[in-house]
Structure formats: C-alpha cells, structure tokens
Amino acid sequence: xxxxxxxxxxxxxxxxxxxxxxxxxxxxxxxxxxxxxxxxxxxxxxxxxxxxxxxxxxxxxxxxxxxxxxxxxxxxxxxxxxxxxxxxxxxxxxxxxxxxxxxxxxxxxxxxxxxxxxxxxxxxxxxxxxxxxxxxxxxxxxxxxxxxxxxxxxxxxxxxxxxxxxxxxxxxxxxxxxxxxxxxxxxxxxxxxxxxxxxxxxxxxxxxxxxxxxxxxxxxxxxxxxxxxxxxxxxxxxxxxxxxxxxxxxxxxxxxxxxxxxxxxxxxxxxxxxxxxxxxxxxxxxxxxxxxxxxxxxxxxxxxxxxxxxxxxxxxxxxxxxxxxxxxxxxxxxxxxxxxxxxxxxxxxxxxxxxxxxxxxxxxxxxxxxxxxxxxxxxxxxxxxxxxxxxxxxxxxxxxxxxxxxxxxxxxxxxxxxxxxxxxxxxxxxxxxxxxxxxxxxxxxxxxxxxxxxxxxxxxxxxxxxxxxxxxxxxxxxxxxxxxxxxxxxxxxxxxxxxxxx
Numbered sequence: 001x002x003x004x005x006x007x008x009x010x011x012x013x014x015x016x017x018x019x020x021x022x023x024x025x026x027x028x029x030x031x032x033x034x035x036x037x038x039x040x041x042x043x044x045x046x047x048x049x050x051x052x053x054x055x056x057x058x059x060x061x062x063x064x065x066x067x068x069x070x071x072x073x074x075x076x077x078x079x080x081x082x083x084x085x086x087x088x089x090x091x092x093x094x095x096x097x098x099x100x101x102x103x104x105x106x107x108x109x110x111x112x113x114x115x116x117x118x119x120x121x122x123x124x125x126x127x128x129x130x131x132x133x134x135x136x137x138x139x140x141x142x143x144x145x146x147x148x149x150x151x152x153x154x155x156x157x158x159x160x161x162x163x164x165x166x167x168x169x170x171x172x173x174x175x176x177x178x179x180x181x182x183x184x185x186x187x188x189x190x191x192x193x194x195x196x197x198x199x200x201x202x203x204x205x206x207x208x209x210x211x212x213x214x215x216x217x218x219x220x221x222x223x224x225x226x227x228x229x230x231x232x233x234x235x236x237x238x239x240x241x242x243x244x245x246x247x248x249x250x251x252x253x254x255x256x257x258x259x260x261x262x263x264x265x266x267x268x269x270x271x272x273x274x275x276x277x278x279x280x281x282x283x284x285x286x287x288x289x290x291x292x293x294x295x296x297x298x299x300x301x302x303x304x305x306x307x308x309x310x311x312x313x314x315x316x317x318x319x320x321x322x323x324x325x326x327x328x329x330x331x332x333x334x335x336x337x338x339x340x341x342x343x344x345x346x347x348x349x350x351x352x353x354x355x356x357x358x359x360x361x362x363x364x365x366x367x368x369x370x371x372x373x374x375x376x377x378x379x380x381x382x383x384x385x386x387x388x389x390x391x392x393x394x395x396x397x398x399x400x401x402x403x404x405x406x407x408x409x410x411x412x413x414x415x416x417x418x419x420x421x422x423x424x425x426x427x428x429x430x431x432x433x434x435x436x437x438x439x440x441x442x443x444x445x446x447x448x449x450x451x452x453x454x455x456x457x458x459x460x461x462x463x464x465x466x467x468x469x470x471x472x473x474x475x476x477x478x479x480x481x482x483x484x485x486x487x488x489x490x491x492x493x494x495x496x497x498x499x500x501x502x
Contacts, residue, residue, distance in 0.1 A: 103464040105132055109501025110139040110468075117435070117495045121478075122488030128472040129394040130496065133401050133459065139468070139501075144394065147373035147387035148473045151448030152331045153455040154381030154388065156411065157374075158356075159324050160396050161343045161363035163407040168321035170342070174261075176215055176289075177309035183227025185219065185312060186305040187286055189261025191235050191351070192317040193338045194326075196270060197263040197288035204270040206326060206335075210315035212263060212285070216292035218313030229289055230303035231282045235260035236341055238352025242378045244385065250279040255333050255382055260351075261285050265334045273330050325414030328446060329422035333380040340379025353378055367405065369395055381448060393457045394471040401459050401467055415458060418443035418493070431494065433487045439494030445470075452477055456489045462499035470496060 110130055117123070129144035131137065138144075150157075172192035179186045194206035199213055219226065240257040241247070249255045253274045256266035262281030264270035278284045286300035317323060320339060327335040337356075344355035347362060357376035364371050374392060377383040400408035416422030419431040419440035424447060426432065431440050445458020457471040472492055477485035 103466070103500075103502040104135070105139055105462060105464075105466055105468065105499060105501035107139050110496075110499060113495050113499045113501055114140060114492065117488065117492040120483065120488040120491060122483035122485045123472075123492070124474045124476045124478065124485055126472060126474045127390050128470065128492075129390050131394050131398050131469040133398050133467040133469050136398065141391075144391040144471070145373065145389050147375065147389050148475060149384065149450050149453040149455075150381050150386055150388040150393065150473070151450040151453055151455050152333070152336075152381045153393055153446050153448040153457045153471075153473075154376070154379070154386050155328055155331065155336045156393060156396050156446050156457060157360055157364060157376075157388065158336055158340045158343070158379040159328060159411045159414070160367070160399075160408060161360040162320060162324055162339050163410055164367065164405065165346045165359070165363050166320055166342050168407065168410055169319045171316040171319055172342075173314055173316050174210065174215070175305075175311055176219055176313040177305050177311050178224065179228070179230050179303070179309070180306050181228070183225055184230055185224070185226050185228075186230040186232050186303065186309065187261060187282075187289055188232040188305050189235055189259065189282065189285075191260045191338050191341060193262050193265050193281075193334050194317055194323065195263050195285070195315065197285070197292070198270050204264055205267070205273050205330070205332075206265070206318075208318050208322070209264075210317060212288050212292045214315050215313045216289060219293065222312045224312055226293060226295070226298065228299045228301065229286045230301055230305075231261060231286045232303060232305045233259045233261045233282050234304055236351045238350065238354065242353050242383055244377070244383055247279075249382075251276045253277060255337075255380075256281055258334070258337050258353075262334075263288050265332065273332075277334075321410045324410065328411075328414030329416055331423050331447060333382050336380040337378060343379075364392075364396075367399065369399075381450070384450065390455075390457075390471040390473050393455075394469055397457055397459055397469045397471065401469060412444070415444040415446060417441060418445070418490070423447040430486065431490045433491065436487060436490035436494040438497045439490060442497045443490075443493045445493060448473075454485050454489060456493060458493065460493060460497045462496060462501065464500055464502065468496045468499065 127143040127146055127148055129138060130140040132139055173190045174192050174195055175188040177186045177188060194209040196204045196209040197212045198204050200211050240259055245255060253276045256277035256279055259281040263285045266277040266281040266284060267275035268278055269275040283300060290296050290298040320342060323335060324339055326332060327339060340356035340360060341351040343359040343363060344351050347359045349355035349359050356379050360376060360379065361371055369392060373389045375385060375387040377385040399405050400411045403409060416424035418424045419426050424430045443458060443460045445456050448455030453475050454477045455473045459467055459469045461467055470493060472489055474485050474489060
C-alpha cells in the first residue's frame with residue numbers, strides 16, 4: 001500500500017466516472033517497446049558521472065507554475081546531470097563536455113545534418129520534432145502535431161505524472177496480517193510488483209527489491225501458527241487486463257493480469273527480463289509465501305483483510321523514483337502500469353486503468369502541456385488505442401532536461417543510453433551501424449515498439465554542447481531486410497550528435 005505523502009494536497013476525480021471519449025477501448029494486443037537487456041555497470045557509471053562531472057549548460061530558470069497552485073512539483077535532487085559526457089564502460093574516461101558559447105543551432109543546419117537519415121527508407125512513414133532545449137525553439141518538424149501510437153514512449157508521460165504528483169521517496173508496502181479465523185494470515189498486496197520470491201541476495205530483474213523470504217521470517221518470529229493464506233488484492237480496482245490486451249502477451253512475457261499482489265512482476269524466471277508470466281499473479285505470490293514458510297501445501301484462497309487486523313510482517317519497495325527508472329530502462333510494462341495507479345491514488349481517483357489514465361492527463365495539463373490528440377487507455381503504451389503527438393513527447397523531454405520542473409530530472413536517470421544500457425544496449429542491437437556509431441554513449445532515449453510502430457524520444461548534446469531534444473515515430477516499420485527501422489531511427493539520433501548546426 002502507498003505510504004501517504006504528508007501535507008500533499010489532493011485533487012479529486014470521481015472514481016466511478018468513465019473515461020472520456022479520448023480514453024477509448026483497446027482493440028488489439030501488442031508487444032513492448034524495444035528489446036531488453038541488463039547492463040550491470042551502467043548504474044555505477046551514471047552515479048559516478050553525476051558525482052564527478054560538473055557540467056554547466058543552462059542558465060538558472062524558475063520552475064513553471066502548475067494550474068493548481070496548491071499542487072506543486074516535487075523537488076528531487078537530480079540523479080544524473082541533464083548533460084553528462086558519453087557513458088562508457090570505464091568511468092575513468094568520463095570527461096566534461098566542452099561548451100562553446102554563442103553557437104546556436106538553426107533549422108537550416110539541423111535540416112542539412114538530418115538529410116541522410118531522413119532519406120533512409122527505413123524510417124518508413126514518420127512524424128517527429130527536434131527542439132533546442134535552451135530556447136524551446138523547434139528546429140525541425142514533420143507532422144509532430146498528428147497523433148500516432150506512442151508505444152512504450154507513453155511511459156514518459158506516466159513518469160512525468162508520477163514525479164509531479166507523488167513524492168519520489170514514496171515506498172509501497174506489502175503486509176501480512178492476521179485473518180478472521182484462527183490460523184489464517186492475509187497477504188495484503190500494496191501494489192509493489194517488484195516484491196521477489198527469490199532468496200535474499202539472489203539476482204532478480206529488480207535490484208534492491210524486498211523479498212517474500214523477509215515476510216516469512218517475520219511471520220515465523222511472531223510464532224503465529226499458520227494454517228491458511230488468504231490473498232487480498234483489493235488495493236487496486238477495475239479490470240485486471242486493459243481492453244484489447246492480447247492474452248497471448250502473458251506467456252510471451254509482455255504483460256500479466258494487473259493484480260495488486262504479485263512477485264517478480266509475475267515472471268516465471270525472475271532473473272530474465274523477458275521471461276514468460278504466470279498469468280495468476282496473486283496465486284503465484286501466495287504459493288511463494290507458503291514455500292518460504294516451509295509448508296508448500298498450505299491452502300491458499302482469496303479474501304479481504306479484516307479492519308484493524310494485527311500486522312505480522314511488512315516489507316517496503318524501493319522509492320517510486322527508483323522504480324520508475326527501472327521501468328524506463330527496460331521498458332517494463334507491468335511496473336509502469338503499477339506506477340500509473342499511484343498517480344490516480346495521489347489525485348483521489350480510482351486505482352484502475354481508467355483512473356490512472358485520467359490522473360496522468362490531469363498531471364500533464366497542470367504542467368501547461370498541450371494534451372490535444374492524447375488518448376490514453378493504459379500507462380505503459382501497450383494498447384493500440386494509445387495515441388500521442390510527438391510534439392507532446394518532445395515537450396515533456398524538454399521540461400525534464402532544462403530543469404524547469406526539477407522533479408522531472410529523475411525522468412532522465414531512467415533513460416537508456418545508446419549502445420550501453422537497457423533497450424538501447426549493444427545486446428539489444430542498437431546503435432551498431434556505422435551511421436549510428438556517433439551516438440553511442442551520448443544519446444539518451446526511451447524506445448517504443450508496437451507491431452508496426454517504433455518510437456524513439458530523448459536528447460543528445462551536439463558538438464557545440466547544445467542539448468537537442470528529439471521525438472520520432474515511424475509507422476509501417478521494417479523489422480528485417482536492408483532498411484530496418486530501428487537502425488534508421490538510431491541514425492537520426494546520432495546525426496544530431498554530430499550537429500554543429502549554427
């Protein structure tokens with residue numbers, strides 16, 4: 001369950017209110033954004049970069065006021081600088097980026113440097129935008145106001161809402177309480193999908209996650225005789241699958257049924273990001289607790305925790321800002337959906353697909369962002385009904401890198417680094433062509449992939465030290481052949497790194 005942020009003002013929406021026409025039903029399933037991989041060293045490198053490199057790119061700016069002055073942004077210390085030097089495997093190679101003052105990129109210069117990438121047939125039918133983050137000036141634009149499927153770049157909108165409406169230090173609590181019958185314990189889910197069934201110290205895809213083993217140890221220490229495990233998933237409401245999600249995506253490892261009680265994101269193999277899911281999250285968690293208690297044959301059933309029940313055990317997740325970074329790095333749909341519900345809860349809405357979508361839209365509007373053309377059916381971008389203009393995604397990224405909304409600096413820390421980490425890692429076959437090599441270590445971006453649509457949204461410093469924000473979306477993509485879309489998008493982003501476009 002959510003640990004409430006003291007003093008936070010709440011904005012209420014009707015939990016029973018149906019989503020507006022823009023929150024339409026989903027009609028088909030899909031697949032998550034980008035291929036995933038785990039890069040062990042990148043977190044250490046990012047921390048080292050933040051701690052050792054002072055990069056002064058931006059004049060001081062005042063945070064933009066929100067629509068409701070009673071709801072303010074959460075000011076969190078940045079995890080990494082908005083512009084760090086290229087990330088490599090060796091921290092010793094990190095050097096500050098030289099800043100050449102007085103050189104501003106121009107639309108003509110950007111158009112020229114992008115010309116070879118834009119001529120690549122692999123980009124297919126694209127929309128996009130490039131922005132000079134320092135001035136907010138649009139340097140290149142092609143139909144960026146036209147809505148398109150954002151795929152997993154939708155997670156950037158979810159993250160923006162989370163960081164501005166929920167205390168980034170909030171942790172989610174899982175509890176074990178006494179049941180109404182003698183020998184009953186109630187396993188109360190609190191929305192923490194990272195809770196791990198693996199023994200302490202054994203690797204999972206969620207570094208630093210709490211464990212079922214810890215819960216079991218506390219229960220054992222209480223000397224309460226356990227005869228049955230009752231599963232309480234009432235923290236979330238509404239359907240556990242978004243309309244149109246394909247059930248086949250569960251064994252494929254892309255998603256699971258969204259229940260507030262689960263372990264390891266419901267993965268069958270918690271050490272593998274792309275592992276198949278069980279499709280029965282709460283039941284799987286209950287059986288894991290039984291095994292941890294040394295009695296795998298304990299009966300497991302559904303139920304509700306009694307009011308005021310004695311607490312036997314508790315564990316807490318990592319802060320939601322850390323969870324968001326994990327969700328962005330490997331494009332984790334289940335974790336993103338869980339975090340989207342925290343936005344709804346913070347605003348007094350229903351912790352459901354509809355409530356989360358409504359809460360995210362409210363948060364974006366409070367930041368004075370133009371949400372025309374935005375359609376949200378979920379918080380992960382898994383739905384084919386999700387639509388967003390690339391201009392909106394570029395606006396969100398610009399807010400994050402300029403520091404105008406300090407809370408959004410944590411959005412940057414979760415972005416994959418080209419050729420190094422997450423869904424842009426070398427193991428994901430990203431930034432490996434000669435045309436895209438200049439972007440390795442420099443480009444930081446969120447990927448997205450839904451069947452015939454690929455997206456890439458991020459930022460990169462040009463050769464003059466100017467931050468260029470980009471949002472690119474390709475439809476009718478090519479996943480095989482001589483003109484594959486992902487390398488073409490990588491070429492686009494890498495070209496901006498070589499830009500001396502004044």
